[in-house]
Amino acid sequence: MTSTAQAAPASIASDKGTYTYITVFSAVLYTVLLIAPVIAGKLIEQFALTPVQVGTLFSLELGAFSLATVPAYLWLRRMNLRTASYLFTAVVIAGNVVSGFLDDFGLLMIARVMTSLAAGSITVIILTLSGKTSNPSRAFGIFVVFQLAMGALILAVFPALFASAGVAAIYWTLAGLAVLCLLVVNRIDGEALRTAAPVSAGAGARERVPVLKAAAGLAAVLLFYVALSGVWSFIAQIPAGSGIDLSATSLVLSVATVAGILSALVATALGETPRRRLYLVAGYAGMAVSIVLLFGAPALIRFAIAAVIFKFAWTFILPYLLSTLSSLSSGGHLMNTTNLMIGTGFSIGPIVSGALIQSGGGSFTGMLIFALTGVLASCAFVLVAQRR
Template sequence: MPQYLDGRRVPFDSTDPNSTGRVAVIVLFSAVVAMLLLMAPAAASQLQLQLALSPSQTGDLFAAELGAMSIASIPALWWMKKYNLRTMSTIFGTIFIIGNIGSAYIGDYGTLVAVRFLTSLAGGSLMVLCMSLAAQTRDRNRVYGLWLMGQLCFGAIGLAVLPKFFDTFGIGIAYWVLAVLMMVVLPLVRFLPQRNIFAGRAGAEDSVPTPNYALRATLGLIALLAFYVSLSGIWTFLGGIAGASMIDNETSSVILSIATVLGIAGSVGATVLGARPSTRINLLVGYLAMTLSVALLAGIPGVLRFTLAALLFKFTWTFILPYLMATLSGLDRSGQLVNLANLAIGGGFALGPLMGGRLVESAGGYGTLIAVSVAGLVLSLVLILVAQPQRTAAANSTVAVSHMVE
């Protein structure tokens, strides 16, 4: 409905955290920013071929991008409270556009790393803002589900389409697509408030401080870190586990491609369910299923067992994450805790492969890695259940989706 400001008719209320425009900002900004990292296998192969990069150089390049997106959480704690959000988002979006266009024409490795770091720092700032805004919505489970689903869909489309153009246009086509997509979505900044409004439209129950907030927040962040360390260690070496089980590369590639689709389905499931029957139950079921999927990889799984494990693993990964994020935002509706969650996610993504590689080398196989990942998931489950706020998100299940996007 039209709103009125100082007697003037305006088409939307930019201060409404549940408006359609606000949800669109959260979903589309995040999807564009994360797209390259979600199509990293294809982009990494093209970079190695086109720029003659070694595996370690390629890994360092993507580590710089991921590290910049994580580091963006730290200054965001300051600028989100001090400056106009629309202005800052426009600045970061413009840097993201210029950085990607410039990346398409850079042939020097050192220069490319520096430009990609700055570009990802701007993109990470937008990602942190989106995560903070999602924490201020009524139905956080569903919004985080949409937030994740948008990223997965953009990443899947990028993986399916862009590599077909690499032979003609090189890796530059990927950078140009990112720049153009940001140009398209950047006008959505008009749906942002000029200043960060901490859950101004949330119910009175959300304004009550969470008992033992510091302890619960710490446990929640550790749970998120353990979750990402466990899953990224396994995901990185799924191909190696398939090879050790005498499953050929072509077969394992098909299985992992199907698993990516199941990942989208997992986020859709979380979006549809919301907080029904309850966040605790959904977390419990999701974690137990994910732990089972990792355990199925033990020994020498055949094609059938490996397929079941990979599909279940990817589905539960994206099913659990929205509830993890909703738990953290339920502890702090201002979004500040969710900013720190971005650090935990990036740290987990970096530590998982680092830990996994050393465990595989020291054990001469994947058994120890699988056991450690199972233990990490169990630890994460226990911690996130303990961290649950006393007023769980179940109370939000009575809020219709139409209210979220009115």
């Protein structure tokens, strides 16, 4: 009786510490990807880069975020997570500081890849710890909310704040933000993965990862990110055929971003729920409807409705999609692989969508059909992945 009463507060305290860790690190680590539009102009100006070179740099950074998954298979269950967090955060700080001093583009690419590998390694820890909380959907909701909130803040503040500064000032600011992350590392249980309770004979079947469900869940994540990144990368160009100017489109996308933050907050507040399957179906339905509304060069009102629903739906789906994967395994490697699926989907989506637009002579129809198919397939796979 007493041990149970003591375990509950300990669990609550552990969750709060994990939530704090997720909040700070997710807001800071994704900053460099969120401010890509701000950094791009500075890089072109300072290094006289071509658009291809800038695109290559950002692709390498995003790729490194995902490839951090591969070495994590070796260290994730062997290292103390606090030690790993301090180590990788130190690399992020050093990488950003060094990036600010470099004047050679080749060396800059190396520095950015190393920095992103370290940041991606911490993302693996975030995803794994989120799945081990008593309320994974809430943890994943926090992960999404603070990325979006920081992204909205940065895109509003950074262009004006660094208007007359070089790219070094931006990288050094990122280093300063990463220093703040060191203050919350001690909030997590460093031995969370190494001291997992041994599996008893009776619990063995439950702890064993259901391979087909896991494969379906990973496919759902991959297709989800392929579809959303493909549409979101080109969504600003879709209404151009209706004569909608860029300023109106930008305003619509700003409103959509706010809607995305609100939906992620809703998912965070709801947390883990027996209605997860229902919420997933509703979210995927909204995402599918929004894509359908984008067909045929929509006028401003239809485009605004589509963009807001699209952003609201995908940020609402994501916490429940990730918690579906975390429910399939108490270990860290499935969530580690999920991180690889996220990065792969992010990389594939824009490339395939761009090729479909180009092959269609500038028409977005092929791209939208591809995205709609991906969304529906992702929905089907995630329903297969649900535990009974």
